[in-house]
Amino acid sequence: MSKNQLLIFDTTLRDGEQSPGAAMTREEKLRIARQLEKMRVDIIEAGFAAASPGDFAAIHSIAEAIKDSAVCSLARANENDVRRAGEAIKPAARGRIHTFIATSPIHMEKKLRMHPDDVVAAAVKAVKLAREYTDDVEFSAEDAVRSNFDFLCRIFDAVIQAGATTINVPDTVGYSIPVQWGERMRALIEHVPNSDRVIWSTHCHNDLGLAVANSLAAVLNGARQVECTINGLGERAGNAAVEEIVMAVRTRKDLFPVETRIDATQIVPASRLVSQITGYVVQPNKAIVGANAFAHESGIHQDGVLKHRETYEIMRAEDVGWHANKLSLGKLSGRNAFRTKLAELGIELASEEILNTAFARFKELADKKREIFDEDLQALVSEEMVTPEVEHYKLVASKFHSETGELPRAELTLSLGGAEQRAESTGSGPVDATFKAIESVAGSGSDLLLFSVNAITTGTDAQGEVTVRLAKAGRIVNGQGADTDIIVASAKAYLNALNKLHAGPERVNPQL
Ligand code: KIV
Numbered sequence: 361m362s363k364n365q366l367l368i369f370d371t372t373l374r375d376g377e378q379s380p381g382a383a384m385t386r387e388e389k390l391r392i393a394r395q396l397e398k399m400r401v402d403i404i405e406a407g408f409a410a411a412s413p414g415d416f417a418a419i420h421s422i423a424e425a426i427k428d429s430a431v432c433s434l435a436r437a438n439e440n441d442v443r444r445a446g447e448a449i450k451p452a453a454r455g456r457i458h459t460f461i462a463t464s465p466i467h468m469e470k471k472l473r474m475h476p477d478d479v480v481a482a483a484v485k486a487v488k489l490a491r492e493y494t495d496d497v498e499f500s501a502e503d504a505v506r507s508n509f510d511f512l513c514r515i516f517d518a519v520i521q522a523g524a525t526t527i528n529v530p531d532t533v534g535y536s537i538p539v540q541w542g543e544r545m546r547a548l549i550e551h552v553p554n555s556d557r558v559i560w561s562t563h564c565h566n567d568l569g570l571a572v573a574n575s576l577a578a579v580l581n582g583a584r585q586v587e588c589t590i591n592g593l594g595e596r597a598g599n600a601a602v603e604e605i606v607m608a609v610r611t612r613k614d615l616f617p618v619e620t621r622i623d624a625t626q627i628v629p630a631s632r633l634v635s636q637i638t639g640y641v642v643q644p645n646k647a648i649v650g651a652n653a654f655a656h657e658s659g660i661h662q663d664g665v666l667k668h669r670e671t672y673e674i675m676r677a678e679d680v681g682w683h684a685n686k687l688s689l690g691k692l693s694g695r696n697a698f699r700t701k702l703a704e705l706g707i708e709l710a711s712e713e714i715l716n717t718a719f720a721r722f723k724e725l726a727d728k729k730r731e732i733f734d735e736d737l738q739a740l741v742s743e744e745m746v747t748p749e750v751e752h753y754k755l756v757a758s759k760f761h762s763e764t765g766e767l768p769r770a771e772l773t774l775s776l777g778g779a780e781q782r783a784e785s786t787g788s789g790p791v792d793a794t795f796k797a798i799e800s801v802a803g804s805g806s807d808l809l810l811f812s813v814n815a816i817t818t819g820t821d822a823q824g825e826v827t828v829r830l831a832k833a834g835r836i837v838n839g840q841g842a843d844t845d846i847i848v849a850s851a852k853a854y855l856n857a858l859n860k861l862h863a864g865p866e867r868v869n870p871q872l
């Protein structure tokens with residue numbers, strides 16, 4: 361690998377999935393992985409194999425499907441985790457095991473309750489075992505930011521000798537500031553024996569809003585892998601955002617002596633896909649992928665941009681994939697065009713039967729909506745991909761009444777495990793009435809944490825995409841629904857969240 365190559369390690373499917381409610385199904389993860397491959401990320405961290413059988417299966421499927429990016433599984437530094445990771449990545453053209461253990465005094469004493477010598481021994485053992493499965497082994501020192509420098513040097517030296525090929529330095533709690541983080545990376549590379557035999561990596565959380573700045577400081581000081589996520593998704597305040605890292609090094613080539621192989625035109629499609637699948641809406645003023653990122657509001661700016669674009673624009677919207685959501689299909693498109701378009705979007709439907717239902721739904725949508733964009737298809741297909749066994753609650757029919765001076769009313773027919781039931785309620789608005797009607801038969805007892813509506817595309821005929829976040833007994837799930845009628849979209853989103861609570865596979869969080 362050239363000294364100037366900056367590897368992009370995407371952890372949307374692992375650290376990103378640790379965001380509350382962002383758990384994804386195997387099909388959803390596969391769709392995101394295909395988009396990441398299209399975007400040409402170097403390494404896809406597909407999950408944490410030991411977390412649950414579902415996580416294992418998702419990593420295994422991604423390892424089978426992805427050819428151009430390396431596929432990685434996280435593993436704590438213990439035998440079971442490493443073996444599960446090794447089995448999960450087996451089909452990969454290039455597979456990586458990423459093993460980690462905490463190295464800060466507070467984590468070793470209070471969380472692991474391990475002596476530092478035993479931490480080093482566990483790390484070495486895990487790396488050696490991982491090398492039996494693959495020659496691409498990454499080691500991370502969790503909470504490196506609050507770890508003792510000499511201890512970090514000691515454990516990194518030991519794992520390099522044991523066969524680690526990438527050394528990752530995480531700011532797990534988002535505590536660092538750029539000047540300090542850059543200096544830590546520089547000092548580690550200088551002091552750790554054989555540091556030139558490995559790739560140095562950084563993984564920064566955004567608790568102080570500095571994840572990207574810290575990652576870039578590490579790059580300026582020798583890091584050649586950045587761990588990041590689409591839209592900056594991730595634990596708490598999230599991780600460094602892939603799109604910001606890639607565009608920063610590309611736009612400021614004068615400062616960064618590195619290159620990535622990312623196809624930046626796939627950034628906006630990736631951002632939309634992840635937002636749509638996880639229900640994590642992108643804030644309008646988010647750099648690169650926010651709706652306003654390239655919108656010039658003030659007259660002075662508009663005038664300047666019209667005269668000469670570079671007066672106010674440092675990047676071109678089309679270079680990061682804006683306007684790439686070309687008109688997809690229309691009312692007259694046939695089944696083959698529909699199938700081809702889905703393939704272009706990296707979507708494979710499990711059977712001809714699902715394709716037929718999706719096509720019928722597409723025709724219905726095309727009757728209501730003049731133009732159908734890629735995002736419309738993504739939303740439509742997401743609903744078709746819900747497998748019947750996890751679709752306990754289903755909307756069969758709906759009727760809403762809303763009139764000045766009267767309480768809004770919802771009358772629904774729902775299917776609960778195959779049996780139809782009627783449900784009705786009034787509420788302060790039609791959405792409130794709908795949710796109350798659903799609860800009157802579902803009786804989930806969950807708390808509604810979030811309700812948000814977004815237009816998927818422009819125009820008043822756009823589909824509304826609704827996210828509903830529910831919490832029950834410590835579990836948090838996000839449900840999504842899309843429809844040109846936002847009350848129907850809301851009902852679908854609520855039912856989707858209930859289905860997730862109902863299916864509820866329990867998973868282990870690697871960092872607890
Ligand atoms: O934040 C962190 O420390 C992690 C590690 C597992 C790399 O996510």
Ligand code: ZN
Pocket residue numbers: 375530532563565595
């Ligand atoms: Zn992390």
